[in-house]
Structure formats: structure tokens, C-alpha cells
């Protein structure tokens with residue numbers, strides 16, 4: 001699979017693009033809510049986004065999410081999915097590499113144990129960024145620090161900055177709940193709720209008052225996760241009756257049902273067989289048109305197959321803290337890495 | 352392979368190793384082994400049998416003791432309100448009513464309170480608070496009920512009578528439940544509060560332990576979907592622990608139904624049904640405790656056994672209901688776990 005840029009199918013990409021603008025302006029509006037200084041143009045964007053929405057009583061934290069733009073967004077997502085599956089819309093990177101995350105000098109410790117130190121990297125929009133590296137080098141820690149999933153971990157402390165669309169995720173005024181609602185996450189072990197398939201997906205939208213057309217939203221999420229055809233006849237059966245691979249795709253569906261901006265995946269296929277893994281990988285390729293994807297993987301071939309950009313983390317010999325060794329286009333990392341540690345690792349010579 | 356045999360070799364020795372793996376160590380199925388098995392089996396069987404026999408004996412004795420009252424008072428005993436042994440009036444309705452009302456009020460107050468405490472201790476509280484408050488809550492359950500009843504009589508009842516009851520009466524007095532109170536502060540409401548204090552620690556401690564067992568990855572999954580803490584509690588923690596919490600609540604209810612001494616101390620010993628919670632009354636258990644010792648009339652003693660039979664029947668129904676509810680939850684989780 002060639003990660004390089006091919007010109008996208010005009011129609012499909014156009015639709016995705018338009019909808020994505022809506023999403024990002026929504027994000028700007030979100031941050032405008034959270035922060036005191038409101039740039040005038042985002043304020044007006046906020047107003048135009050939210051005013052026509054019929055249900056005035058929605059919670060503030062989802063005003064953007066439930067704006068009417070999504071009716072069309074859901075349609076265009078489906079068409080984009082169809083296009084991508086049929087191979088017509090295999091868009092690689094967006095022409096200009098716009099970063100969604102700008103991580104600066106991030107260091108994370110648990111108690112006195114430093115897990116990662118001094119990581120600076122940018123994560124670009126509509127790309128798959130893979131994080132690879134030996135066990136314990138802090139890939140999960142890094143990933144979970146992007147959407148504040150580590151907040152509840154005992155002893156967790158972070159320094160440096162995580163800028164998301166230019167806004168510090170860890171700023172005092174930011175609500176971590178809103179961060180996680182924008183930046184979805186899928187875990188290593190499939191963790192569906194002990195509810196029906198339908199309720200697994202509908203749960204978060206209901207919480208967020210995205211109740212209009214819930215059936216359609218569930219279908220859209222399941223289609224998006226390439227699970228619809230397998231489960232459409234048993235939506236109200238327990239999700240725990242699904243196979244591991246199906247459960248994992250359900251978790252992905254659950255994450256995309258609330259239309260996040262970014263999907264973080266921590267070894268999503270490590271508990272799955274090769275066929276299920278392949279279907280998850282194909283799914284990634286489809287999803288990246290709509291979402292920005294960051295994936296941790298131990299499987300080097302997987303990173304090489306699916307990622308546009310790859311970051312290699314490793315443990316620093318002296319401090320035993322995880323550091324970012326090298327971050328580049330995937331083919332650079334795998335064919336001509338600059339750092340000898342990277343080439344040792346990707347060629348399997350790592351001790 | 353080599354690691355495994357290495358760790359075994361001291362026990363085996365070269366000779367045993369030569370005989371192959373099956374003769375390694377002492378052969379099982381010897382006489383002593385079989386004797387041990389049989390002993391364990393019969394001990395367990397005897398213990399279970401003993402429990403059944405005791406249960407049967409109690410049932411028999413209660414029913415036997417009540418037989419005189421059964422034949423003389425009949426089924427009308429259940430609906431007859433007045434209990435005045437001197438005049439030969441025996442009715443259980445006041446005590447059935449008192450038992451039901453006191454239990455209901457107790458559960459209505461205790462269960463939400465206990466679940467909140469359990470949630471607080473398992474999810475919100477810092478480790479420090481957890482390690483101090485948790486044991487304190489459990490210690491509450493260790494207070495002997497007589498002492499709790501005594502405290503209710505001396506402290507709680509006057510307080511309720513002076514402050515809580517007038518307030519409740521003035522705000523909710525349009526409901527007959529919150530009618531005018533007695534002058535002593537003793538009554539159904541006070542009894543409910545004392546029972547609440549007895550039930551809360553049990554239910555709180557069990558639910559806290561249950562909430563702590565809810566898998567972290569389920570909670571993480573919910574948190575990663577932008578759920579607030581309350582949404583995680585409502586959507587993941589409570590449903591996962593539901594069947595256990597129901598079981599805990601029924602355990603608490605069983606305690607409330609059966610508690611005699613503390614109830615007797617604070618319920619005011621009324622012989623009539625009062626619509627108001629602030630009125631006096633009695634529960635089956637408190638009346639049994641009050642009258643079981645030294646009654647001059649044979650019929651009264653038999654009527655007390657009759658009350659006991661009713662209480663037994665109530666507890667039995669409660670137990671069956673609890674099992675049915677839990678089976679439903681378990682059936683759900685069995686489907687879920689498939």
C-alpha cells in the first residue's frame with residue numbers, strides 16, 4: 001500500500017472537505033467557549049453554526065456537534081466511504097500538511113517514574129500516524145496524554161504543551177470531558193459495554209443530546225466501521241456476543257458515532273486474528289478521509305502498510321525514560337531512517 | 352522444558368526420574384486420601400442437613416405455637432387492628448402495617464444514601480478519605496442495636512419531635528403521611544431512621560466493594576466517549592453492579608424487617624394504625640419482643656407465635672423475590688457474557 005499522495009477523487013473529497021470545515025469551525029467555537037479571549041471570526045462562526053439548530057435546549061458542550069450540518073455530513077460520509085471502498089477515492093495526505101496536534105516538549109511522569117521525556121511532534125490532519133517502539137517506551141502514555149485519558153491515573157503529571165488546533169488541551173479553562181468528546185479513543189482490548197449493539201453506539205450520542213435520528217446515526221456509525229452488514233439483523237442482541245474483531249469494530253463505531261475529530265487507537269488489532277486485523281486496517285484507510293488517526297502498533301508491517309507518518313519511540317539508555325527518536329514519513333522510517341536506533345528496531349536488530 | 356524438570360528434580364531424585372513422569376511423587380488414591388475425601392463429604396452433608404433440620408424445627412415450633420391462635424382467631428387476625436390482650440382483642444394489622452411502612456421508609460432513605468456513600472468511597476474519594484471513612488462506615492454496623500435504640504430514645508426522638516417533625520408537617524402536611532406527631536417523638540418515623548442507621552453501613556460497604564470491581568476498561572471506554580463522571584456512574588458502574596446492589600438492599604431489608612429491640616425502643620408501642628409516620632405503632636418483630644416474655648394469657652402467647660409466623664412468611668417471600676430479581680439480572684449478564 002503506497003502511502004504517497006494520489007490526487008483524490010474530486011467529488012468524494014470535496015464532500016468530506018466541506019464537512020470537515022464545518023467540524024473544525026465547530027472546534028474553534030468550542031475553544032472559544034472555553035477561553036476568555038474570543039477571536040471575532042470564530043465567534044461569528046459559532047453563531048451561524050448554532051443558531052439555526054431547532055433544539056435550543058441542548059447542553060452547551062455539544063452545541064456544535066448537534067448542529068444541522070450533520071444531516072448532510074452523515075450523507076457525505078457514507079458516500080465517501082462508498083467511494084473509498086470502491087477504490088475511487090483513495091486520497092492520501094491533504095495537499096497542505098496542517099497539524100492538528102502540536103506537542104511541545106511533553107514529559108510525563110507517574111509518581112517519580114518518568115515515562116516519557118521531551119517529546120515534540122506534530123500530528124497532521126487526515127493522516128494515519130503510527131507510533132512504534134519497544135514495550136514500555138511510553139507510546140500508550142503519549143497517546144493517552146493527547147486526550148487527557150491519563151488525568152485519573154494516580155501520580156500522573158505532565159509538563160510541556162499539547163496544542164490541539166492551537167489550544168492547550170491542559171489549560172485550566174479546558175473541560176477534559178469536551179476534549180475526549182472531540183478526540184476519541186479505542187483501546188487494545190475490545191471493551192464494549194454489556195448492552196445491546198445498538199445501545200453501545202447510541203449511549204454516547206444520547207448523553208450528548210444528539211438524539212435526532214438516532215437510528216440513522218447508529219447505522220452510519222456501523223457502516224463507518226464496516227460492521228453494518230454483519231449486525232444489522234441483530235442490533236438489539238448483546239454486544240458481547242460478537243467476535244473479538246467485531247467487538248473492536250463496534251468500539252470504533254461507538255467512537256465515530258459522536259463524530260470526533262481525531263481517533264486514537266492503542267494497538268487496536270493486537271488481540272485479533274489476521275483476517276480481523278486486515279479488516280481493521282482497511283477501515284483505517286477509509287476513516288482517515290474523515291478523521292485524523294493516531295495508532296500505536298507493535299506490528300511493524302502494519303505500520304508500514306497503513307501509516308502515512310511513523311514515529312519511533314525508544315527508551316533512553318541512561319534515564320530509562322521514553323523519548324521520540326525519529327519521526328518522518330513512513331517510507332523514510334522503514335527504508336532510510338536517519339537514526340541507527342530506528343534502523344536497528346525496524347530491521348529487527350533491536351535488543 | 353528444562354526449567355520445568357529442573358524445579359521438580361529435588362523431589363523426584365534420579366530413581367523417580369528413571370521410572371518416568373507418572374510414578375513421580377507419592378501415588379494418589381491411597382486409603383488416607385479416600386478417607387479424607389469421604390470425611391469432608393459427610394461433614395459438609397451433615398452441616399447442610401443440620402441447617403435444614405434447624406430451619407424445619409423453627410418452622411414447626413412457630414406454627415405449632417400459633418395453632419391455638421390460628422383456630423381461635425382465624426384469618427381475621429391479619430386484618431384486625433386492635434391489640435389489647437386484657438380485653439382479649441388480638442389483631443396483627445397494626446404490626447403488619449407498621450412492618451411494611453417502617454421497612455419501606457427505611458429502604459427509601461437507606462438505599463440511595465448507601466449507594467451514594469458507596470459511589471463516593473469507590474470513585475470520588477481520595478485514597479486518604481477512603482481509608483478513614485470506609486472503616487468508619489463499617490464500624491457503624493458494629494454498634495449493638497440496643498445501644499442504637501437507646502440513643503434513639505434519648506437523643507434522636509426528642510430532636511425529631513422538636514425540629515424535624517414540625518418542619519415536615521408544615522411543609523408536607525397535606526399528605527396524611529406527614530400528619531400531626533405525638534408528643535414524645537417516638538413512632539414509625541423514628542424507628543425508620545434508627546433502622547436506616549443500621550441498614551446503611553451494610554449496603555454501603557457491599558456496594559462500595561461492588562463498584563470497585565467494575566472493570567476499569569469499561570469505565571475508560573465510557574470516559575473516552577466524552578462521558579461525564581455522572582454518565583459513567585449511571586451508564587457503566589451502576590448497571591454492572593446492579594444485581595449485587597439489589598442483593599445488598601434485600602439483605603438490608605431483611606435486617607430492617609427482623610430488627611426487634613431497637614425498633615421496640617423507639618416506635619412508641621402503639622396499638623392502632625395511624626396514617627401519620629409520626630404516630631406510634633409497632634412492627635411484628637417489636638411486638639414479638641415486647642410480648643414474648645411472660646404473658647399471662649395462653650392465647651396471647653399463641654397470637655405472638657402467629658405474628659412470628661407472619662414475619663417468617665414475609666421474610667420467605669422477600670427472599671424468594673430477591674432471588675427472582677437477581678436471577679433476572681444474572682440472566683441478563685449471562686446473555687451479556689455469552
Ligand SMILES: Nc1ncnc2c1ncn2[C@@H]1O[C@H](COP(=O)(O)OP(=O)(O)OP(=O)(O)O)[C@@H](O)[C@H]1O
Pocket residue numbers: 110113114115133134135136137138139140141142153154322
Ligand atoms: N498507570 C500507570 N501508573 C504508573 N506507571 C505507569 C502507568 N502506565 C504506564 N506506566 C509506566 O510508564 C512507562 C510507559 O508505559 P506505557 O504503557 O506508556 O508504554 P508502552 O510503550 O505503551 O508499552 P507497551 O508497548 O507494552 O504497551 C512504563 O514504565 C510503565 O511502567
Ligand SMILES: [Mg+2]
Pocket residue numbers: 139140141266
Ligand atoms: Mg501500550
